[in-house]
Amino acid sequence: MSSDIRFTDFKSDKQPTWCPGCGDFGTMNGMMKALAETGNDPDNTFVVAGIGCSGKIGTYMHSYALHGVHGRALPVGTGVKMARPDIEVMVAGGDGDGYSIGAGHFVHAVRRNVDMTYVVMDNRIYGLTKGQASPTSREDFETSTSPDGPKQPPVNPHALALASGATFIAQSFSSDALRHQEIIQEAIEHDGFGFVNVYSPCVTFNDVDTYDYFRDSLVDLKESDHDPTDREAAKDVILDNEKEHQGVIYKDESSVPYHEQHGVDEDMSVLPDGAPEGATDLVREFY
C-alpha cells in the first residue's frame, strides 16, 4: 500500500495562509516527501502542531493530526507514541513554541528519547503576532517589543538538545529542498527522538535572517569531514558561533527509544469489553 503513496497524499484540501515566499512551504513539502519516502501513509501518521504560523502545518497536511495549545506539542506526541508504537509520530512547531513557552517540554522530550521526529520551523521571529523577538532572535535584532534588540543571547537549541542527552540533532534549510528532505528522512528513520531545527525564513518580519543570508552562510556538514557519531565533534559544531551549519550534527547509533526501554509495545487502543484478564489479582493484593 505504502508504495503507492505520493507526497501529495499528505496534502490537505486547505490552501495555506502563510505569506507568499514563507519558508514554511518548503519545510512542509520536505516533511511530506520524507514521510512518503519512508513508507508512511496518512492513515498511519500522526502530526502534532502547536500555535503560531508553524502551528498551522497540521491543517495543511493530511494525516491524523492534533493542533494543540501553545508549546505543548511534544507532550501530545509523546502520548500518541506511547499509546500507539505502531504509528509514525511527527511533531512540528516554531521557535517560540519550542524554545520559549515549550522549552521545558523540549528538554524533557529530548531526555526521554521518544521515537518521534521533531521539526522546529525556526524563523527567529514571532510572525503570527506580527514581529516580536523570539528566543532565537539575535541579540541586536530590533523588533516592536525590543526596539534596541533583545540584549540577551539567543537560545542555542542544538546545545540545549546535546546537553539534555539528545540522540539525533540536525539542522536543515527549507529552501535547500533536497537536503532538507534528506535530513528529515534520516530523523524519521532514527530510533529515538529525531530533532531537526529548520531555518524557515520569515519574509515579512525578519529582514536579517533571510534566504540570502542562509544561502551565503550555511556550511553543509555533509561536505566536510564531520563525523556525526562523534559527540565531541558535534559539540564543536554546535558551539561554533561563527558559522551556520546544515546537516546531521549528532547521531547516537546505539539509541534505544523510550517505548522499547520501557517495554511498551502494544497498541493500547485495543481493549476487551470488560476488566482485563487477571484483574481480580489487584483486589487480592489488598487482603
Add this chain to the structure above:
Amino acid sequence: MAADFNWAVGGEAGDGIDSTGKIFAQALSRAGRHVFTSKDFASRIRGGYTAYKVRTSVDKVQSVVDRLDVLIALTPRTIEENLDELHEGSVIIYDGERTTMQDVEIPEGMIGLDVPLKSLAEEAGGAIMRNVVALGAACEVAAFPIENLDSALEKRFKDKGQKLVDNNKEAARAGQSYVADEYDHEFDYSLETTDEDYVLLNGDEAIGMGAIAAGCRFYAGYPITPATDVMTYLTGRIDRYGGHVVQAEDELSAINMALGAARGGARAMTATSGPGIDLMTETFGLIATSETPLVICNVMRSGPSTGMPTKQEQGDLNQMLYGGHGEVPRFVLAPTTIDECFWKTVEAFNLAEKYQLPVYLTADLSMAVTEQTFSPDAFDMDEVAVERGNVVDETTIDDHMSDSGGFQPHELTDDGISPRAFPGTADGAHMSTGLEHDEQGRRTEDTEMRVAQVDKRNRKVETAREREDWSPREFGDADADALVITWGSNEGALAEAVDILDDDGQDVRVLSVPYIFPRPDLSEDVEAAETTVVVECNEQGQFADLVEHDVLERVDRVNKYNGVRFKADELAAEIKSTLAEGVEA
C-alpha cells in the same frame, strides 16, 4: 452497632508512624474486623507531628469520631494534640526511657503504660522495631490475638526475609509480655475476630484499581499530595495489563500526554490536585472542543494557592465546573465512598468515551488517604463493563464521510455524538483542533457552522442527561421533614451521624450526590422538605449554591474549612443545631 475501638500511633514524621499504623490496620482487617483509618500529617519529610488513627468494629465503620481509647505516643506532642479525643480510662503507651518522654505527664484519669520500647526492640534484634514492640503492647491492652499481628507482619516484611519477620514477631511478643507482666490491670477492651474476608484500601488506590479495570492503559502525572498515591499505585501494576505510567515534567505536560494517548485511541488518565488543575485548565478547552475522551482526577486539598497541602477541603467544585475560557462542556463525578471511587472511575471512562468529552473525577484528601475495609465482592471485576461509544472501523467508516470524501469526526448528529476513528483506521485521517471546526475538523469561522458545532457539543450533555442514571444515593428516614444533602466523601460521617441523630429523636432524610454535572434535579426533594441542609467541606457552600440555583429556594448550610474532615458525632451535633435554628431566609 457493636462497640468500636479507637487507636492511634503518633510521633514525628520519619518515626515510621505510617507503616506502624498500616500494620495494625492490616492485622485487624485480616482478623475479620472492619477498619477505618485516618491520618494527621504535615507536608514535610521529617519532624512535625504525624499520626495514624484506626477505628475498628465488627460492624461497618465509615467515619472518624472524637474518641481515642489507646494511643501509642512517641512524642509528648502526640499526647497534647489528642487531648480532646482522649478520655477517662484511655491508655497511653510510651517509652519513658526516651529522652523526650522522660518527664511526660499522663493526664489525670488516663492510664500510662511506660514500656521500654527501644530496649525491648534491641533485645529482639534492633531498635528499629520499637514501634512493633508498641503494637504488641497494644494487642495486650486490646485483648487482640497477637497471631493476627503476625499475619500483617508477614505481609509487610516477607520480601525482606524470614529472619526479619521472625524478629518482628519476637519484638511484638516482647511488648505484649511486658504489659502482661508489669501491669496487673484489667483493660476494658476485647477485640474479637470473625471469619469475614476483607480487603483494606484507600481512595487513591481504589481509583487506580478502577482505572486498570476500566481499561486505562496510559497514565501521565506529576507528583502532588494527595493524588500521588494514584500514580504510585499504577506504577508497576498498569504495566502488567499492557499499560504505562509516565512521570511528566509538569502538569501541563501530563495532561497533554494523556490527551495524545487518548487521540491514539487509548483510555488515558491523569490525576492531580487543585494547583495541578490550575495548570491543566490551559488544555481543558482543547480536550472538550476536539471531543477527546479523557479522565482527569482531582484529589482535592485545602487551598487556595499552596493552602494547607495536607489538609482536607472540597473547595475546587467551581473550578472544575467553570474553569477555562469559553464555554466548555464537561462532566464532573464525585464518588462518595472508597468503593465508589472504584466504580465511579470505571463510569468516568465509559462516560468520557461515550460522550467524547473530558470527565473530572474528584475525590478529596480525607478519602484519598483513608483506608477502609470492604468485602472483596465490592470490587467484582466481572461487573466491570467497558463501553467505548461510537468508534468506527474500516467497514463502518464509509457512513461517515463528507461529500468530498473526508472522514467527519465532528459529524452533526441528532444526539450530538459523532463517530471516532483511531489512528491507523483506513480513510480516517483527520485533524483534531482547538480551533472552531467543521464536521471534518477543518478550521472554520463560518457563523452557521460555529453555532452548529457549539449546539452539537452541548447536545451530547442533554443526551447524557436522558440516557444515564444521575440519581443520588438515599438513606435515613425517607419521610423525614428534614433533608440533608451532601456530596463527596462526607457520606460516611453523615451515615453514622444519621444513627446518632436517630438515637437523639431527630429524623433526617439524606441525599448523597455523586454527580456534580450533570446532576440530579433535587427540586421535588427540597420542596417536600421543611428544612434542607447542605453539608460540605468548604466555606462558600459551592454545592449549596448549585442546589439553590436549581431549586430556586434558599437552603441552610453546614460548612467546615479548618482542614479537618467531618466526624460523625460532631456532624450530628452541627446538623441538629442548624435544624433547630431553622432556614436562614
